[in-house]
Amino acid sequence: MTFDAQTLFALLPAVLRTRDAQQAVITPGWLADLAERAAVRVVQAKAAANLPLSDVEKDLLQRALAGPLANLIALLAEQVALLEEDLEQLYDDQFIETCADWVVPYIGDLIGYRTLDSRVPRIASPRAEVAHTVAYRRRKGTVVVLEQLARDVTGWNATTVESFTRLSMTQYMNHLRPDCLATPDLRDWETLERVGGAFDGTMHTVDVRRIESGRGRYNLPNVGVFLWRLDAWTQTCSPAPRADPGDPFRRRFHPLNIDHPLCTWPLTAATVTDLATPLNVPEPISRRVLDAHLGDYYTTPSARRSLRLRTKVGSGACAQFTPLDPADVCICNLADDGATWAHPPKPGKYSIDPELGRIWLPPDVAPGTEVRVDFCYAFSADLGGGEYARDDTFEVDDPPPPRVRVPDDAASVQAALAALPGGFGIVEITDSGRYEETLTLHVPAGQRIEVRAANRCRPTLLLGDEFTLTGEADSEVRLDGLLIAGGGAGCMLRTPAANSALARLRIRHCTLVPGALLATDCTPQFADRPSLIQERVGLAVTIERSIIGALRCMDAASNSVSVSDSIVDATSTERIAYAGVGDDTNAERPGPALTLNACTVFGKLHARALPLVSNSILLATLAAGDSWSAPVLSVRRQQGCVRFSWLPRGARVPRRYQCLPESAPSPAQAMPRFSSLRYGVPAYAQLSTQSGAALLVGADDGSQPGAFHYLYPPQRETNLRVRLDEYLRVGLEAGVFYAT
Numbered sequence: 001m002t003f004d005a006q007t008l009f010a011l012l013p014a015v016l017r018t019r020d021a022q023q024a025v026i027t028p029g030w031l032a033d034l035a036e037r038a039a040v041r042v043v044q045a046k047a048a049a050n051l052p053l054s055d056v057e058k059d060l061l062q063r064a065l066a067g068p069l070a071n072l073i074a075l076l077a078e079q080v081a082l083l084e085e086d087l088e089q090l091y092d093d094q095f096i097e098t099c100a101d102w103v104v105p106y107i108g109d110l111i112g113y114r115t116l117d118s119r120v121p122r123i124a125s126p127r128a129e130v131a132h133t134v135a136y137r138r139r140k141g142t143v144v145v146l147e148q149l150a151r152d153v154t155g156w157n158a159t160t161v162e163s164f165t166r167l168s169m170t171q172y173m174n175h176l177r178p179d180c181l182a183t184p185d186l187r188d189w190e191t192l193e194r195v196g197g198a199f200d201g202t203m204h205t206v207d208v209r210r211i212e213s214g215r216g217r218y219n220l221p222n223v224g225v226f227l228w229r230l231d232a233w234t235q236t237c238s239p240a241p242r243a244d245p246g247d248p249f250r251r252r253f254h255p256l257n258i259d260h261p262l263c264t265w266p267l268t269a270a271t272v273t274d275l276a277t278p279l280n281v282p283e284p285i286s287r288r289v290l291d292a293h294l295g296d297y298y299t300t301p302s303a304r305r306s307l308r309l310r311t312k313v314g315s316g317a318c319a320q321f322t323p324l325d326p327a328d329v330c331i332c333n334l335a336d337d338g339a340t341w342a343h344p345p346k347p348g349k350y351s352i353d354p355e356l357g358r359i360w361l362p363p364d365v366a367p368g369t370e371v372r373v374d375f376c377y378a379f380s381a382d383l384g385g386g387e388y389a390r391d392d393t394f395e396v397d398d399p400p401p402p403r404v405r406v407p408d409d410a411a412s413v414q415a416a417l418a419a420l421p422g423g424f425g426i427v428e429i430t431d432s433g434r435y436e437e438t439l440t441l442h443v444p445a446g447q448r449i450e451v452r453a454a455n456r457c458r459p460t461l462l463l464g465d466e467f468t469l470t471g472e473a474d475s476e477v478r479l480d481g482l483l484i485a486g487g488g489a490g491c492m493l494r495t496p497a498a499n500s501a502l503a504r505l506r507i508r509h510c511t512l513v514p515g516a517l518l519a520t521d522c523t524p525q526f527a528d529r530p531s532l533i534q535e536r537v538g539l540a541v542t543i544e545r546s547i548i549g550a551l552r553c554m555d556a557a558s559n560s561v562s563v564s565d566s567i568v569d570a571t572s573t574e575r576i577a578y579a580g581v582g583d584d585t586n587a588e589r590p591g592p593a594l595t596l597n598a599c600t601v602f603g604k605l606h607a608r609a610l611p612l613v614s615n616s617i618l619l620a621t622l623a624a625g626d627s628w629s630a631p632v633l634s635v636r637r638q639q640g641c642v643r644f645s646w647l648p649r650g651a652r653v654p655r656r657y658q659c660l661p662e663s664a665p666s667p668a669q670a671m672p673r674f675s676s677l678r679y680g681v682p683a684y685a686q687l688s689t690q691s692g693a694a695l696l697v698g699a700d701d702g703s704q705p706g707a708f709h710y711l712y713p714p715q716r717e718t719n720l721r722v723r724l725d726e727y728l729r730v731g732l733e734a735g736v737f738y739a740t
Helices: 005-010 014-022 034-048 055-063 068-092 101-110 126-138 143-154 189-193 287-292 413-419 713-727
Strands: 157-162 222-228 231-239 242-244 247-252 308-313 320-323 329-331 350-353 358-360 371-379 403-406 425-429 434-437 440-443 448-453 460-463 467-471 475-480 483-486 493-495 502-508 532-534 540-544 551-553 560-564 567-569 576-580 593-597 600-602 604-609 612-614 617-619 632-636 641-643 733-738
Touching (some): 005 068, 101 126, 126 143, 143 157, 143 222, 143 713, 189 287, 222 713, 287 329, 403 413, 413 425, 413 434, 440 448, 467 475, 467 502, 567 576, 576 600, 593 604
Parallel strands (some): 222 733, 329 350, 403 425, 434 460, 440 467, 448 475, 460 483, 467 493, 475 502, 493 532, 502 540, 532 551, 540 560, 551 576, 560 593, 567 600, 576 604, 593 612, 600 617, 604 632, 612 641
Antiparallel strands (some): 242 247, 247 358, 350 358
């Protein structure tokens, strides 16, 4: 039965409905359709203004008439509808897929679900975890469910290995294992290439050490879980820069023209019963593997794979970049050979070296041929710009500001800045191109100019000279999602004091390459050149989720610098990462008040004040004969606080709270060890698992301090160990190993 008001009213005797109609008034709520209710109100306003009504409008008013009895019936119908909805929800609450949020913990308690740390990024929701629990327990103790659990609860790529399958042992004649060889097959190059890794297929002798300690591996009860802390990030349709300006044939994949290894784009396994293969994890691609399995990595537009070459076909508006056929690609070693590279390509063949990220065009192509590449590179997190989602950080203004797109509306960034109506708005770069130009901008009073990459784009700006940022009173500049290199002899970005009243500078999801430019081996070419020189008095600088070089800022009471979830790299722990404008060797030139939240700083620091330093690592040392009295200096130490951070010995800072190494049981437990301190290396600024145990959980929430604090690595591993205890078969032991 339908419990709407009009149906119930129609069941009443006609005499009651007739008497009720005699007292009826226009009641929009009597109508069931919301659009008709709104229309009634419009017609009422029209009638009140003595405007003529159409027959349709008169009929609408007639149907909206309701008396006291009709209103009572409507009230009863509303309560019955609420009761009906509540009964339906009670039925839905019996199923995890449709239950209310408050019911999820109760259903989880019924099946013995153990909650996890939900702060871990990309972790499955509790609803999904409870829903998956039943399916997981049907396969409890199997290697496939352990692998799927590792992916779900850590958010990292993972694979699981049963160590007894890789033990060399005497075989039972009725159950032979042909692959169990006491010595490896020296002709099986692919198996030998993966020795020692997660996909090691060679046989090993028994290792009696406990796998839970991370030392032992191969034994009958052992199960190894391998995790990839580095993920694969894409670069799409990016121009391949020339390795040598005078040589049009030799190119590189990376837009900064550095040797950078290519990475596998991890494919999703078809079913939960499929164990991971090297194609399902972000492994570096070797030459021999790519040559033997080119079809699994190189692709045409019909599928998503790890790399692709595109060449320009046509000219003018009809030009487009068409993917090369795999038959036109060959894999070889393009290592340095004197002044050139080894193994020149044959006519018609494009040579690729995935380990160095190099390309050599065939000798029979036109010297000016444009080549663009799709490839994947490895990095720890969505930090410093990249083709990851950032649209949730874009501010939505009403009305929206003017927008000029590059290269759709303007061919260059400077042309787009000049084309902004009124001199303010957004310049949005809609591709992952490479733009070599010298930029300058000036913001009108009270306005904002934002230069940003479109969502899921990562353009590269190669500056020919300093990028000067100026503005009038209460103006603002924002940079978002950009990879910036080059610059003039002084710096990359400069906010001059002359003819400027710029009030705010905000840098988000950007990389200002430490050292301005990199050599092919990622060595900074201008190690002493800062990324930003801030000379303007009254300017607030905010840096978020970025990688930036050294900062030189004017010391003034109205100036401030705030950095969060970022890396500040002076290219050496002995160089100056933050100080005032002037002579870098002069310790009497501090920068303005500096706030650091979850940051990693490589280099010395000298600030007027440190209002707050939290969950950060300040790695700095004094060189022999250094004029600085301490590697980290704050002039005003009576105000501010440094909490849950690592500081070098002798640092002169405000009061400390739970800082390392002094709060650790021993200095060794707070020792920081990084996988790499050089920008351009995949594991750049990543804390090694060999760091002190107290440092790895030294943040205020139990995560590790530093720029990757928001990834919560300790919580990911804890979640995994909780699930391993629950799903591991009795008698087995599990160990967690980091493949990267």
